[in-house]
Structure formats: C-alpha cells, structure tokens
Amino acid sequence: MSKASSHSHSQRGHAHAAHSHDEHHHPGLSVAVEKKAGKAEVTLTLAADELERARAQEFVVLSRRVALKGFRPGKTPRAMLEKHYGEEVERKVVEHFLQHAYQKAVQEHELRPAAYPRIPLAENLPKKGEPWSITFEILLRPEFELGQVDGLEVEGRTVAVDDDEVERALLEIRRANSRAEPAGDEPLAADGMALATLDFFRAGSRESLLTREGIRVAPRSAPPGIDPTLFEGALTGARAGEERTLDMQFPDNLPIEEARGEKGQVRFTLKEVLRIVPPPDSELFAAFGASDDASLRTQLRARMLSAKQEAEEQRIENELLEGLLAAHPLELPQQLVDDQVAAHEEELLEQLAKQGLSEEEAKARAEGERERARQSAVKALRAVYLIEEIARKKELAVTQEDISAEIGAIAERNGTPPAEVAKYYGEQGLLRQLGLELLERKVRRYLRASAAVRTPA
Structure with missing residues (x-):
C-alpha cells in the first residue's frame, strides 16, 4: 500500500x-x-x-x-x-x-x-x-485498446564514420588525456595553460575590486565577458611574472553584486606557465588494444561506429515509442497524477533547502516548476502503462535471471560485489524500478526489431 x-x-x-x-x-x-x-x-x-x-x-x-x-x-x-x-x-x-x-x-x-x-x-x-x-x-489503470505495434514504419539513417571524424576524435582523445607540466622560462603557448592571479577593476578605478589567486587560464578559453580573439592574442607568448590587462564586462555571477554587468578591466598576473604534454603513443595503443597507428585508428573507428549504431537504434526506439504514445491518449486517474506531482515537489523542496534557499524562495521555485512537473508525470505514467500493456500482449517479461544479470553489470561498472548492489537495491526499494527499466528495454528492442525501417536512398 x-x-x-x-x-x-x-x-x-x-x-x-x-x-x-x-x-x-x-x-x-x-x-x-x-x-x-x-x-x-x-x-x-x-x-x-x-x-x-x-x-x-x-x-x-x-x-x-x-x-x-x-x-x-x-x-x-x-x-x-x-x-x-x-x-x-x-x-x-x-x-x-x-x-x-x-x-x-x-x-x-x-x-x-x-x-x-x-x-x-x-x-x-x-x-x-x-x-x-x-x-x-x-x-485503476486506464483501459484502452492497444493498436498496431508490429511493423511500424520508421525512417532509418545511414551510420558511418569517415576519416576526418576519426582524426578529430583521436585529437580530442590526446587532448583529454594530456597532462600539464611546468614550462620553466618558456612563453605561454596558444594551446598551453598558466596559473594566474586575477585582479578586477571598475571603470576608471586603480583599486582592485576583487582578487582571485591560483586561477588556471588557457589562451583558447576566454572567460565570459572578454573578447576571445583579444584574450588569446594577449596571453599567447606571455611569460611567468608578466601581466596582461584586458577589457571585460563583469559576469552575472561576480561575487560583488553591485558590479555585475558593468564594464571594467581584469589584470592577469602569470605565476607559472604550463606546457600541455600529450600521452605517449604506447599509452593509447594499450588503451585500445592496438599495436601501431593503423590498428589504433581501426579500433577507434570500430568503437565510434558501434556508438553511432547504438545511438541510431535508440533514436528509432524513441521515435516508435513517441508515435505509440501519440496514438494512445490515455486517460489517467487525476489523483495518481497529483500524487506524482506532490512527491516531485517534496523532493525538490528538500534539494532547494540543502542549497541554502529560504522556505519562501524554495516554495516559489517549486510552484514555478509545478506545471512542468505535471506534464512530465503525465507523460511518464502514460509511457509506463503503454509499455506494460505491450509487454503483456507480446508476452515479454523480466525474469530473475534478467535482474541478476543487470545487478552484476551494475556491480562491475562500480567495482562493487554483486551481493552489495543487490542488498542496496532491496533496502532502498529500487528493485521494482529496476524491473520497469528492464521491461522498457525489452519493449523498445521488440518495437525496433519488428519495425519496418526504411533504408535511406
């Protein structure tokens, strides 16, 4: 109950x-x-x-x-x-x-x-x-006649990975896995980084309004309110100990509230210049199970293609499910929707209180969210009942083996023993939700497998 x-x-x-x-x-x-x-x-x-x-x-x-x-x-x-x-x-x-x-x-x-x-x-x-x-x-659940779910038509999209995509992905992988090292007396490179002290000045003032120390800056990542081209040009080539001053429109999150939105200046004093060192090829080869550049690109392309194919399958499933929801406008018990909205609002109020909002501010925010929460609850409930009805008609069910396998997968991803994951899900009352998620997964796959996917010309 x-x-x-x-x-x-x-x-x-x-x-x-x-x-x-x-x-x-x-x-x-x-x-x-x-x-x-x-x-x-x-x-x-x-x-x-x-x-x-x-x-x-x-x-x-x-x-x-x-x-x-x-x-x-x-x-x-x-x-x-x-x-x-x-x-x-x-x-x-x-x-x-x-x-x-x-x-x-x-x-x-x-x-x-x-x-x-x-x-x-x-x-x-x-x-x-x-x-x-x-x-x-x-x-009671809404009573409705389930329409056609087999052979639904949907437009497929070509899935491919070209050479340029592979090179861009490889460049991003190298960048993401790079590390910063002290550059000594070297000037700051355009793709480098520096530790700096920032002093903010209001227009016409020589007195620092705000000082921030130990801030990481990169020439190609301009702070909000500064022209990116001017920022990159000013910082590139600067050395430790040097200063650069630039015009800035103070951001809305500036700690000094009365200066927010004003035009002023910010002075960057570089304390240390860092060079960005990409990972060695051997490290990337090991991560992808490759032996050379060619096999690295082959492995990367295969992973990218798999990810694109998975995304395309999810897109098809979403389109099929959205179409079925539109074709089955279920009448929901009003009390059930109200209960869902109330539960969401209670949870939101707790979160806002933890963020430091006053009770009055939290209630105002929650009230502003109420209609969106109601629409979300209606859509979610309709989806649950539709999915369960499809599963019932097509005899799709979640078995204990399915639950155990999913708990095992969750445990592996988190490096936790399966028994601990199972205990947590049981104590937190999450097993039913897990079962619903697995059932939705089965229904989605069924819809996609039985759909008439039109191949692009």
Whole structure:
C-alpha cells in the first residue's frame, strides 16, 4: 500500500501476519467492490468475533517470541502483553485484513490497480467488541485498446564514420588525456595553460575590486565577458611574472553584486606557465588494444561506429515509442497524477533547502516548476502503462535471471560485489524500478526489431 501518508496502510508486517492466522478462511469477513470511472471502491466489513479471533492468534504468536520480566516465553498473560504490545498487535491485525481485502478485490474482480491505495486509519480504527467496516479506493489503470505495434514504419539513417571524424576524435582523445607540466622560462603557448592571479577593476578605478589567486587560464578559453580573439592574442607568448590587462564586462555571477554587468578591466598576473604534454603513443595503443597507428585508428573507428549504431537504434526506439504514445491518449486517474506531482515537489523542496534557499524562495521555485512537473508525470505514467500493456500482449517479461544479470553489470561498472548492489537495491526499494527499466528495454528492442525501417536512398 502507498506510504504517502503517515496514516496509510503499510505492507510491513504482512509476512508475519500471514503466519499468525489463516489468510484464506475468514468467515466473519466480507469484501464488496463497486467499480466506478477510473477507480474501484472497496468496502471491508469484519464481524467482532473475527477481529477478536485474529487478535487472540496474534497474541499467542507474540507470547512465544517475547518474554516479559517474571514470565517464561509462552507464559506471559495476555493482559500484560496488551499493555506493552497492544498497539503493535492491533496494527498487524488491521494490516492483515486490509491486505487480504485488497488482494481479494483485485483477484475476484480482475482489477488492474494503478497504485496501492492510501487508507487513512486514524479516525476509523476497530473498537474491541464491535464489528468494523472501512471503505477505500483503488485507482485503476486506464483501459484502452492497444493498436498496431508490429511493423511500424520508421525512417532509418545511414551510420558511418569517415576519416576526418576519426582524426578529430583521436585529437580530442590526446587532448583529454594530456597532462600539464611546468614550462620553466618558456612563453605561454596558444594551446598551453598558466596559473594566474586575477585582479578586477571598475571603470576608471586603480583599486582592485576583487582578487582571485591560483586561477588556471588557457589562451583558447576566454572567460565570459572578454573578447576571445583579444584574450588569446594577449596571453599567447606571455611569460611567468608578466601581466596582461584586458577589457571585460563583469559576469552575472561576480561575487560583488553591485558590479555585475558593468564594464571594467581584469589584470592577469602569470605565476607559472604550463606546457600541455600529450600521452605517449604506447599509452593509447594499450588503451585500445592496438599495436601501431593503423590498428589504433581501426579500433577507434570500430568503437565510434558501434556508438553511432547504438545511438541510431535508440533514436528509432524513441521515435516508435513517441508515435505509440501519440496514438494512445490515455486517460489517467487525476489523483495518481497529483500524487506524482506532490512527491516531485517534496523532493525538490528538500534539494532547494540543502542549497541554502529560504522556505519562501524554495516554495516559489517549486510552484514555478509545478506545471512542468505535471506534464512530465503525465507523460511518464502514460509511457509506463503503454509499455506494460505491450509487454503483456507480446508476452515479454523480466525474469530473475534478467535482474541478476543487470545487478552484476551494475556491480562491475562500480567495482562493487554483486551481493552489495543487490542488498542496496532491496533496502532502498529500487528493485521494482529496476524491473520497469528492464521491461522498457525489452519493449523498445521488440518495437525496433519488428519495425519496418526504411533504408535511406
């Protein structure tokens, strides 16, 4: 059941309650179901003696596992147990019957719930010696007729990697894996780097407004507010100890708020010049399993082609799924959408509070995000129900082997034992989400494999 409310019915304790009394034989229990638009209204009615029988059985089980001072296990009087554990027992009994009613309603009336129901209990708990009745709603998945999903037409795109792309990629790999070394008395190269002290001056002032030390600067990476061409020309060839002053429009994130957006100057005092040293060929050969320049380029091209092919497959899958979503405008339960938006807003408020925003600022930001969050929730829910319906019709399912394999892959990527990953996902309640992601992956692949992909001319 949903845990959105502190008074909601929780699933905790079900396993224990199931062993405490017979789930399948409750002569004093009745469950009535009335289907309405987008939901089912479930009324649970319990006879007083049925409730008392369940309480008694729960206390018997409890007496065997707890021992109060002065009593041996199994010998503690019920009155003493009620004094110490009465609320816990009542909660377990109520949860057992609510879960039983939920399952009975779903199975006997073939309901397809959209979410676990929230059941407020604070004002409607059973009273000793009296029958008990409670009504709750189950939001239902939207009912729709699944249209065509096989043989959908989609335009394919040619996937290729030319020589220029390989050379550009190789250049970027060398750049990304280069390291900076002190250049001594050498001037700063256009592709080099330097450590500098920056002093900011307002127009017409000789007094530094702000000083920043130990800042890395590179001639080809001009700071915002400085002309890139002038910046590269000024810094290239400069040596340690030299200064360069340039006009600048102060950025909006300048720590001195009153100077933001003003035109002024910034002085760069170079403290150390660094040269950029690319990695040796042997290092790149080892990384790509190559033996020479030719095989390095061959391996790089193969990886680039594989990445492009994967991106093309994802594009096709996205286009197919977007088309199916457009063709199936599902009507969603409003309460379900509202719950999703509320959960997003609560999470956003926590994040903004951690960032230092005041409560008023955080609420204003969250309110501004609400409509976007609603649209996102609607699209995500529609996608989930559509994907699950396709999986149901095409008999696509996620197996335990699929879950184990994915956990193993996650563990390998993070250098963590699979058992630890499985434990974390279980404790954080992430296994269902993982299952949904794997199911979506299977449905996407099915759609692409069965699609009529038109080959470009």
